[in-house]
Amino acid sequence: MWRSSLSLCTSYRRNTMPADIDNWVQDSSAPICIIGIGSNLPTDSTTPQENVERAIEALHSLSDEALCISSLWQSAPIDCPPDSPHFVNAVVALLAREQSAYRVLEQLQAIENHFGRRRCGVVNEPRVLDLDLLSFAQVQQDDPVLTLPHPRAHQRRFVLEPLAEIAGNHVLPGFDKNIDRLLRELDLDDSVQKIESHY
């Protein structure tokens, strides 16, 4: 079953059937991590879409296994300074090599910093790359450094749409509804659009 889901993951990268993380057998001791990716600023040489694609490449370093990767989606900025550019978003699920959510957070921060994320203290400022740890195994915690599952993940279409592609049946820790249902019941009036990409 594990192997078959692997092949699904790989085939999905060629834009065929999405793999679903519920196919991942649970006898692996590697914790399932779900990571949200967003970019709405270009770098000197890359567009936001390329930033997201490169971030997905970089996320391979967190896992020994193939990743489950959603399509790329475009979304309008929410709670951002006026005139913020549109976001490109995606969601990746992976079996983490690290057993600690904090270590995974550090790995994500290192990737963000490598992409030259510039922090200037403005909340929700435009960003080259934003990697959010949405959930880590069955961990539920409320901590100033890392809250799991991510407190706003279930309210955002730009998270739920891509997440539903790879984990529609998945239930986030502490929730009683799966992703498909959360998406259906989302009443926020925001729109997201799938982007053609080689992923």
Added chain:
Amino acid sequence: MTPVWMMRQAGRYLPEYRATRKQAGDFMSLCQSPELACEVTLQPLRRYAFDAAILFSDILTIPDAMGQGLYFAEGEGPRFRKVIRTEKDVEALPELNIAKDLGYVTDAVSVIRRELNGSVPLIGFSGSPWTLATYMIEGSGSKDFRNAKAFMFNQPQAMHLLLDKLATAVTDYLNAQIEAGAQAVQIFDTWGGVLTTPAYRDFSLAYMKKIVAGLIREREGRKVPVILFTKNGGLWLEDIADSGCDSVGLDWTIDIGTARQRIGSKVSLQGNMDPTILYASPESIRAEVARILESYGTGNGHVFNLGHGITPDVDPANVAVFVESVHELSQKYHAG
């Protein structure tokens, strides 16, 4: 490379700090705004390759939260509107609820930690009970601490009660900083060095020990190092190293190589350049950095720092010389 940071690295020597402070209006408003405290904490990291961020705050936030009324007269040091002179005054001091009374500090820690995004660790801090007590009794800084010492000698029980209350508050305060995201904490005992040896042991170190024993020592799956710094504490290094702390801060009066021989097997060392050397020429700063690195010798366990906070009118260019010299000249002590 030897890591480097600097006490009071977010401070008045930086023009951008002075601009933010002006924006805030006064020093306490700056401390009490998590966003502005975050901004000034990050300012030195934008200029220099420091290996840690140090929370911007003041050591006297605890007495202020206890109702002593901290204020800063223009051009002078800190002052309190109320002073402690009797046992009754001590008994009347309230027990603090950190989340409520000092939430502005833990909020700043969370904001800074988020903005740092893992680039460098964040160090929190507090004044030591003895140091806080001196300001609460004197009502300001002091040359000879006549009121604080008289209180200690004449009313030792009341003094112990005060220090015990402060130790509880400092423990809760530092734990709240750790829970909010501080990855190491430092206890500043600026005035422990004015005491006699037995008085230092009983009225300063004993309470720092109590704090260390009550601190969260592991968080996020990592050790949370505790640094003790007693200015002029060179006489008592062994006792300080036995307190349970992980690291000892040194002022510039002791040779760091000697300190390493005495306590280097037990704790790491932080220090210890005379901050006044930052007024000297770039060549002199470099030479002094080289001397301290040479004195410490090869291997880990040394965090380069000043022996006390940087002073306000240092040229920021000299700080760049300092930080770059540490990183460049320390490489040969870490080879292989």
